[in-house]
Amino acid sequence: MPTVLAIDDAQESLISVRIAARGCRLLTATTGEEAMRMIAEHIQSVDAVILDLMLPDIDGAMLCATIRQHHAMVPIIPITGHPEALRKIEHMGVSLPIIKPAESTEIRRALQEVLGMSLPAVELDASQQAIQQQFDFSTRATNGGGYTANGHIAGVLDYEERPELLSVRGATWEDLDLALVEKHIQRAISRRGYDGTDDPLGYLRHHECVVGSGFHPTPTLVGLIAFGIRPERFLTAEIDIAKFSTPYEEPGAIVKRRTITGTAFTQIEGSLAFLDTLNPQRSRMEGAERIDEHAISPHVLREVVNNAVLHRDWSVRGAGIQIKLFPDRLEVMSPGGLPPGVTVDTIGRTPGVRRNPVLAELLRNAGYVERFGIGYKLIYRVLEEWGLSAPTIIDHGGFFSVSIPALRFEPREVPLAGAQPIPPTLTGRLREIVTTVEQLGGAATRAEVQEQLRRIMEQRSNEQPRKNLERLYAVDRRQLQRDLTELVQIGLLFEEGRTNKRRYYRQRPH
Incomplete structure (x- = not known):
């Protein structure tokens, strides 16, 4: 149990310190004389000092210097109602100065930072609550209506439920x-x-x-x-995305992979942009209208990514969000298990945001989420409309996973109606590319064509000598781009879009 020495003559401050330092052995001094005695007798066993700089019988800077003479490394958290007093001790290695009147939540955060540990959440008895509420009211009035998190009494905020409010070691x-x-x-x-x-x-x-x-x-x-x-310097702020060519994680089955880092907003936007290039897509014609279909609804993708970022436990180090795209499903794994009060049976029906309400408000302000509590409802509704089964949600304790079924696009065995026939004089490799686009539903990106060609080559590896197969299917990216351009020029394919989002069609898109 860490030991904290609190030196302050104000009883309301000591009340806040006692609440904030629950889980610690607390030593107190209210005068300069008591402080000097405590320093002489106990400073070597003290893990942190909370020091009032305006004691009536001793100069705070002198007291701070005395502490440093006895213990050069002990963290000192200065607390004062006069910010100008801090200038005298800037060079003494003090930590996280606090301006009075200070709520116990602020003191507790500072203690957790310098001690490098989470302090246990506590409940106050009736008398402590009355005193603390009175002090918190005066604090908010003095600070001009300062903010108290979610209406909690300062000092009893449960950081196991609100890890987003913890300070981060080393961050300034x-x-x-x-x-x-x-x-x-x-x-x-x-x-x-x-x-x-x-x-x-x-x-x-x-x-x-x-x-x-x-x-x-x-x-x-x-x-x-x-x-x-670059928040990834301090915490595991990343989303790892991988697309697999098989329904299971097998050696060599990863087709594309990317790790998205940065702020929550950057992770959401970057992940959705990359998933858009991975999400299988096809087009079909209904009369003169072209209908674009995705294996996974873009609306579902956005809700899944938003919820993964919003509900993960950001205090878990060494583990980020994982998104895996298989031919038949999308799997998302988030660190920290389901939020407190949410079960597999109640997810989507539990009102409010239980783990990261501040982050939720920031996402809402920026327009990333419309209304809290509708994300999973939208996912269930879209899957039902598409004739797909409900998502599979599993709480593994240390993380929770969500599996979303995907549409399976069956390959077409015959050319699309209305498409220009493949001339018999077309070379074998170009013929295979056109056929591959047809098998992918008549529309595909260059990456999807290349992936399908590689898969066909592996499937036929026992039928022909590998040299012959490579001549037909082992096309590198630059060669494939030249072949696609040639097929567009002779009218066997049509293109639409730019760069990596460009799609190739067997029929002219409308």
């Missing part, structure tokens, strides 16, 4: 991108009619993206997730 104010915060606020104003503060620091404080005062506030976990500069 300079690790936040204020330009990104400004863009986010403008987007919230234009898209959502947001009418709160447009000051980046005020917005960060209101949404608990920073904690503490003094020199510079410190980013919380949600602050880094939403607005951090």
